[in-house]
Amino acid sequence: NDITSIVAVKRHGNSDQQAFPALVLKRKALADYMWVRSFVDGREYIVHTRDDAHPYHNNSDIQALCRSTSKQATQACEKFIKYNHIPAVWHKKKKRQQKSDDKNSQSDAESTSESDSSSSESEDDDEIDEETTEEKDSFVAQLFAFMDDRESHIELMF
Secondary structure, eight states: OOGGGEEEEEOOSSOSOOEEEEEEEEEEEETTEEEEEETTTOOEEEEETTTTEEEOTTOHHHHHHHHHHOHHHHHHHHHHHHHOOOOHHHHHHHHHHHHHHHHHHSOTTOOOOHHHHHHHHHHHHHHHHHHHHHHHHHHHHHHHHHHHHTTOOOOOOO
């Protein structure tokens, strides 16, 4: 566990989440960007290194900002730094993905009753939307890393 691989990601704009601690997965996903995993929700993000990512270790102002925004995420980050303890949100994310994979692998011959499936379908749709977004983010990060490794950069059109 390398404490320099922990950063605080500052968000700009009208977000309730002003800053959150994150683990760096790949420093150079693209020239000025890095790929991180949040201690708040377990999602992976691509963030701008110069403007959005700040060193977490020995930076009391950043730690205080993260703590004021999400005390639970900050505690999970501290446990990760001290004890290499994997945050619970990362486990939940993995379990949700495994459940989704299990549902997809079941045969179409199995049917479920209509009465109790309507409420669970809306919850499943929300999870699928969230997972789809995360899968897209992960794919883009991997694509950027692949292109960067081969020194053929993609022009950003943001």
